[in-house]
Ligand SMILES: Cc1cc2nc3c(=O)[nH]c(=O)nc-3n(C[C@H](O)[C@H](O)[C@H](O)COP(=O)(O)O)c2cc1C
């Protein structure tokens with residue numbers, strides 16, 4: 001088929017609808033290995049938009065490309081946890097084996113090598129994606145076999161010789177990923193009655209359901225901790241015929257991998273919770289926004305949805321309830337941390353770049369397609385299902401007064417048992433460290449890079465919204481680690497992932513990162529700590545969305561809790577000259593042009 | 604609905620229509636809140652953050668935040684002045700701004716803002732990024748070295764010209780204004796008379812009309828005699 005015809009067919013499959021642009025360009029990329037700019041005009045014409053709008057979308061997402069890439073793209077996770085587990089050595093092995101550097105494609109067009117942000121496999125690092133296939137526990141020794149196998153057969157699934165536990169071995173998943181469930185709690189990972197929550201919910205009025213969820217004290221599990229019942233109430237009361245239930249499965253915060261396990265082992269609990277929400281709010285449509293890194297779960301999840309449709313749990317007159325109509329579709333992401341921010345997520349679902357929006361209006365009033373929309377995290381929906389089944393009092397009886405229920409923690413880094421721990425809120429850091437086998441920890445990053453790094457004197461603090469909040473990410477560092485390297489990796493992440501919409505976040509993160517690099521290079525002076533602190537605070541205070549409002553945290557929290565890591569490497573500036581300015585380096589170009597050394601400044 | 608709602612800016616009582624932004628209400632009251640990405644003829648989008656004020660303790664962009672009854676707004680405080688200064692500095696170092704060679708000097712809102720804040724040199728190190736100059740259009744040129752990504756051109760083209768000549772592309776520090784053409788501005792349907800090409804839309808010297816440079820001599824330009832914001836403060 002002609003390329004033009006193929007593109008037209010893809011556009012048509014999505015109704016020539018510009019709001020499905022994400023799906024359109026994803027499919028085109030799948031077909032051609034990239035989104036060829038020479039077809040931007042055609043895509044725009046078919047989808048009723050402008051070519052620059054197509055370019056705008058393609059250029060936003062890291063998994064989309066306007067340049068031809070290899071048939072197999074190997075994306076190695078560059079997260080600090082993966083680096084600690086030897087990702088650099090694995091990277092070198094890939095480069096050796098393929099004869100290309102990262103960011104390049106082999107001449108035969110078969111392979112591309114890329115670094116990528118955390119892919120949600122920090123418990124089995126170093127990890128990589130070969131197209132959609134996840135490769136875990138990589139070592140330099142494994143790399144030659146991997147490349148050989150892929151050269152023999154250009155299908156990354158050949159690398160899966162042994163599947164992980166549980167549903168990871170399902171016909172539709174077939175991945176080497178392990179669940180690593182280390183502790184099951186009574187809310188999420190224990191036994192539960194399938195569909196009991198939903199059936200009990202539809203016996204009640206929507207208002208009663210909302211009241212129950214409010215009374216349970218359930219707060220959002222994605223990080224911000226907003227009361228789920230209250231959000232549902234706002235969305236229910238907002239004027240509008242069409243309403244939407246969005247499930248945030250973007251799980252982009254480095255070190256978080258708990259939604260991965262819920263989607264693998266508790267998909268029904270997630271969809272059931274969305275259905276309960278739909279009943280409570282009066283919504284007809286649900287969308288699961290699934291991060292591109294979890295594409296390996298897509299077919300499985302689609303199948304679960306189909307089973308639910310067949311069982312009357314989705315579709316029209318759900319569970320025989322007259323007029324209760326609701327269905328769910330999966331929207332794939334394309335590699336953008338910012339798309340976990342709820343307004344960016346909505347834009348992305350609408351087929352646009354993932355710039356966040358201004359609030360007000362809040363999504364509850366004007367979200368997806370400007371209609372009232374409830375966005376909740378995967379785990380939040382699971383909890384809501386359980387609240388419906390077991391009651392608000394049961395739920396609020398677990399955890400602390402202000403943080404009801406259990407929390408799914410994903411623990412990684414320097415510990416004996418990385419993995420998933422479902423623990424009641426209020427568990428102290430010390431208790432957690434004992435469970436994971438890391439009593440010698442020197443530092444813990446709670447809540448991912450956007451959270452905070454705490455020192456051992458703070459290990460008696462409790463994981464909870466009121467003390468140490470986390471969306472799930474827990475990273476442990478022992479005393480051999482260079483914490484400034486960790487901070488730099490986190491700042492690299494933010495500088496890489498910010499959307500660039502507003503000035504403070506776009507520029508502030510780069511300036512913070514650059515100064516940090518100088519300090520690590522031994523060019524830091526005492527005043528730099530003040531510079532970082534002021535710049536960090538300005539960035540936090542002036543940024544438009546949660547990304548920039550938290551991105552300086554790695555620096556600010558270590559300046560507070562680990563000040564010696566800075567004071568040890570900066571020096572007093574006695575000369576009065578800027579230490580970061582290297583005059584000899586600055587003269588190099590001039591020397592080259594004049595063909596001689598400067599008389600005043602020379603080596 | 605009551606006709607007008609009341610709130611305070613730095614302790615001064617201000618009235619606003621329902622739905623009016625803090626910025627518009629302040630303008631009407633003769634209180635100047637600095638701004639760069641906002642433009643009276645365009646929908647506000649809150650990207651430069653210069654207009655940030657503290658509303659009931661929380662920072663909010665005045666250009667997009669609706670006024671509400673009884674809200675307490677802090678505008679001219681040492682904290683906000685310092686942070687706005689920081690933002691202006693950031694805009695200078697993320698591009699390549701050489702006022703002495705720039706046709707927009709004296710009419711440039713970024714330059715004028717820096718003068719208003721008493722900035723003589725940015726406190727942050729210049730990043731000296733590699734930026735393009737696009738001279739492909741017969742009547743209009745773009746110097747990306749000076750772009751501050753306010754997207755006023757994007758909105759002017761869409762909202763005032765009924766076209767779609769510009770759009771943001773890329774992300775993060777690499778974000779830029781893309782054009783709706785195969786390669787460059789010359790491939791678009793931009794007309795020299797479009798509002799998007801009007802020198803009052805681009806706040807800096809990024810979008811410049813050809814062959815009319817220096818028609819108004821330096822010294823007689825908009826901000827040569829009075830600081831930016833004076834017309835609002837005079838009421
Ligand atoms: C930069 C950024 C990234 C985010 N990423 C996620 C994410 O990956 N998953 C998530 O559930 N929430 C994420 N959030 C929080 C969402 O904006 C939103 O608060 C959440 O999805 C609401 O659901 P909840 O109340 O159930 O937690 C992110 C927020 C920001 C600012």
Ligand code: FES
Nearest residue numbers: 638649651652666
């Ligand atoms: S003027 Fe309000 S953010 Fe730019």
